[in-house]
Amino acid sequence: MIKATDLKIEYLTGNPTIDIVSPKLLWKVQEAKTQTAYQVKASVDGQEIYDTGKVRSSVMDHKYQGKLKSRSQVTWKVRLWDEKDICGEWSEKSSFEIGLLDEKDWVAEWIDPELFHEPEERQPASYLKKEFLVENSGNARLYITAHGIYNAYINGKKASDFILAPGTSQYNARLQYQTYDVSGLLNVGKNEILVTVGDGWWRGDTGYGGVRNSFGTDLAILCQLEIDRKTVLISDKSWSASQEGPLGLNDLMQGECYDARKENICEWHPVTEKQFGYENLVCSNSFDVVEKENYTGKQIHTPNGEVVIDFGQNIAGYVKFGFYAQAGQCITLYHGECLDQNGNFTQENFQAPEHRVEQCVKYICKEGWNEYKPEKSIFGFRYIKAITDVKVTEKNFTAIAVYSDMPQTGKFECGHPGINQLFSNAVWSMKGNFLEIPTDCPTRERTGFTGDAQVFVNTGMYLMECYPVYRKFLSELREVQLEGGCISQTAPASQGHLFDGAAGWSDAIDLIPWRMYLRYNNPEILAENYEKVKEWLAYCLERAKKDNPGRKKGKNEKYSSYLLDTGWHWGEWIEPDWNGFINTEDPGGTYLRDIYEHGAPEVCTSHLSYGCYIASEMAKALGYQKEAEFYSEMRKFTKLAYREVCMENGHMKQKRQCDYVHAIMFDMLSEEEKKIACDELNEMIVKNGFHLNTGFLSTYELLHVLTDYGHGDTAWKLMLQDTYPGWLYQLKYDATTVWENWKGMEAGREPKDSMNHYSFGTFAGWLMDRVAGIRVEKGKIRIQPYPDRQIGYVKASYDSPFGKIKSSWEYEGENCRIKVEIPANAHAEILLPDGSCHEADYGKYEYVIMENKHE
Incomplete structure (x- = not known):
């Protein structure tokens, strides 16, 4: 019999206190093909005063329309009707409270x-x-x-x-x-x-x-x-x-x-x-920050003889310890992410040039039993170094992970242990950085960088239930007040920064809500951010009217007033082979100055143009037709500006991997041009020894672009690349989270930069939506896996906003067996590697196909 399960309030469980007076009540369907109607009843302060009656709808949410006031305590339940119009039993009750509104x-x-x-x-x-x-x-x-x-x-x-x-x-x-x-x-x-x-x-x-x-x-x-x-x-x-x-x-x-x-x-x-x-x-209207996984450690022997404990997993959190001691004895704990090139404890990899982060707890003992964990601090670490006159062993210490209480929604397993470890690394980098907001790293700065947040949002929504965290982050971003509609590069932020307004970073104000809308099919996230998006695009379009005096302008340029090439931008930050086009001791600094002095229209204008497309689609979804037409027009002109400066005879002028990815992912090219561009991109990767050379703003779509335009084999070779720059390279150094720098560690050299940066963990999204083939967009499910014999098998599941979706494949001799599971009240399109297409409703499906390599 049909029933509603997994009841949530604004994507939260438990008994949250919120200040949303018309909250969205959500549920999922079990034990029926289709939900044809629902009924919600609610009690406010113990009195049942809200009843929707039978509502003919298949949607699995209801926006509460009753009158709520400060301190209202609401308990609600829902029952459903199936495809035969048979009514199920009432669900278990869920509850929430309203905070102080006035x-x-x-x-x-x-x-x-x-x-x-x-x-x-x-x-x-x-x-x-x-x-x-x-x-x-x-x-x-x-x-x-x-x-x-x-x-x-x-x-x-x-x-x-x-x-x-x-x-x-x-x-x-x-x-x-x-x-x-x-x-x-x-x-x-x-x-x-x-x-x-x-x-x-x-x-x-x-x-x-x-x-x-x-x-x-x-x-x-x-x-x-x-x-x-x-x-x-x-x-x-x-x-x-x-x-x-x-x-x-x-x-x-x-x-x-x-x-x-x-x-x-x-x-x-x-x-x-x-x-x-x-x-x-x-109210935060988001998850509480709580203690999660606990790890016991193992004392290791370092060359310099220090007391160092390895907890086996790089986390954000703190260490709890307990032991007997005499009054006045001391213990000092330093927290670090890795060992140095000699095998000794280090913190040098995450230090800024002019500021040290100590990540240190100093504890003076009382007589007898002492037990402590930090109250006002949090650290990024896998290792601790203990300096103490107390007799301790590894058994006295427990590492505790701390992050926003997000349920994990995505799981992935395959026949390659390295890929399985990398998927775990991506999940743990998310856990280590999603504390209240998405931050860049848990050590050096713990800052809510917009660029990191936007490149990861699609992947993040697969791995964990993060809608409330991203919604909160956008709320903070909207409140950072800058002049002229400029968007901050970080949020929260107490002061302005030279790189506020940077393309790909500040564009988070449109990219994040749009991607959230596509996944959750909830237009409220568009409505919350639309006005700020308009201000941002007005700012960018005004900037585009100014020419960068350092850029040599073409004689026949017609659309330069729509080309964004001025201002400070991070551009394609952390591109592995900067020295391939900039030969200085400080390629990063030289690159940033070059962008300011000469412009980077390939990055900046492609983001502006796609932002105009997003605004047009937002306006349509919200019913603002005239504004949709305006932004559609801006999309057209910014694309023309991009094409006249960045392309020549249908080909990219600059031969950099990142520029090809931007052009394809942001639809700056026709479909035929995309195929040609991806062929050229593939050739560049092959010549580079099957190594990527993309940075911050294109790596997250590189594997998708290759897979979608006929080069899935190259995407796999990149994924399986175990030399620099490659993800598997990090496992040679026992990485348990994703690094900031492609060469964060190498033999004989000091480690450098953060060892816990989730932004380059976007390969996990590709594993979910291309390798396993689970895609969810605007309430529609598509299963389109890309099997590869060298991986052997894949098992994946995604507890999506519309129910749990499962996809697996495994090679059996010359055949590949594909299994799919579609949740109740859902419809899916299943596209198989042999070119066949199948329609599927609630249930389990199995297909056996002959091996088909993706060229």
Whole structure:
């Protein structure tokens, strides 16, 4: 009998607190071919007041239309009708809450725990406390946020599992608060709340250069506790504070100092009320950041004799330790991603030229049993180096991964162990960098770079449920205020940067929501970002009117006012063989200066033109026909500008792999020209010894372009390339995450750059949507696998927005057996390597075909 499962609220599970008053309720279908109707019932604050009745529809979501207000607690369920119009049973219940929607809901005061602020000096963590009385038990909620990172405890017990609350956001416009159900922590009678707060993203070291005080120089908290919607506690001047607690200097990336001998705090002083207001307070509408996988380590013997423990997996998180010690004994832990060329512990690979990231925990022991894990820091590491006078072994340490609580949705396995490891590396690089927002790396800067986020979004949506994370990231990006419609290259961001507006980076404002729309078929993500997209394109089109004086202009150029070749851009960053066209000691810096001085229309104009196409499609989807026509016109002219400067007689002028990929992926060419261009691209790769030479903005589509235009065999040779530059090369150095630099490690040389950069992990998307052939676009499923005998077999599954899809293939003698599983309430087109096409509904399908190599 048909039933609804996997109920979600705005792609979230559990009992989230949100501030979306008309949330999307979602479910998936099981045990029926088709859903023909649904009915949703909801109870608000215990009273069933919402009933859609029977709605004739096959869609697996419903936008709640009832009236919700602050603190509303909603429980809902859904039942379905199948293709025979037979009604199934009611689903299990799901619930959510509405946060505080109005500034008037807040009666608490902001309080500053510090007696003075030292902007140039790191400060110890602050402790705040307050005793309060509870007359009657009931349904209790703690609403809380901070300037800095906080932890809240009621009667000695932590209020939530959320790590690094309140999270990172564009604080001046969007400061997240959390809502915790603390009913089980309260006593009738006397209670005590304790809150610790440290620097965090608010005033700690952030970014590549270690910028401090990004959003302020203070620390502060705001909280109110309600029982059955009656306020029983607020933050105000009656609280006490101390800076004499055990947690001293603390920083998100640098680390923290903890003196366990100071856990009984004796010195307290009054707090100061502040008027920071409530207008920027929001719910995250995303996943909590929580502790996930745990790893035990193995002590290794290094040439210099240090105590080094290898946890076997590069993660973002921290280490928990426990041991007996005497008061005053110390342990210092340094966290690193790799060993150096001599096999010793190192942190040098992720250091910036003028700023060090220590990733260090210093702990002073109390007498007896000591147990600790960081409260206000997070690190990228696989190894720790321990310096201590305490007798410890590997058994005293546990590494804990920390990231946004995203379920894994994509799984892939094949007959090549190296490819399986690489897929795992891509997943772990995503886990290590998706903490609240997509960041570039968890060590050197932990910054929300737009370029990384946009190139990975298609892959990310296969690997994990990341819609809420990307939606939140776009919310932060929209709030970074720059002049003239320019889009920041990072978000959150407290100040402007030379490369704000960089092509391929700032284009994330249109590329990310568009790709999310294609996958989830949810136009709301378009509506949320459309106005900002318009501002961005207006800015870019205005820039295009200016010519770069360093670019030699052709005599017959007609469309140069639509050619974008001015400004600072990253271009095709981290191209492996820069010296193939730039012969200097600093090819990267020379490349960036060359773009500024002479332009890079191949990169910039192709992105602008595709952005105009996206805007046109967005406008159509949202019902803005005149605007759709305008952007369609801009698409035409920018494409003409591109073709007259970047092409000659139907061929690319520049013979760089990246330019061919851009031209094909952004539809700058006709279909016939694409085939010719891909043939030329393939020839370049063959001449390069089957090595890629693409960088940041084209590697993510290189394998797709080759596969789609008849060179799947070359795509596989790139995937299986185990010499530099190649993904399998990294496994020679026991990589467990994806590197930033194609030559991050090599024999006899110091490691360099981040060892955990998810952006080059986009091969995992190709493994899912081309090798396994699972594609989902605008609510339609296509299965089109590309088997290859040298891999032997493939098994893949994708828990898509429309249900779990499975695809596998395996060679049996001269035949290839292909198996497909389509979820309920879905229809799929199955295209097989022998050219046959099949239509499929809910069910399992199996095909046996003769081997067919893809030329």
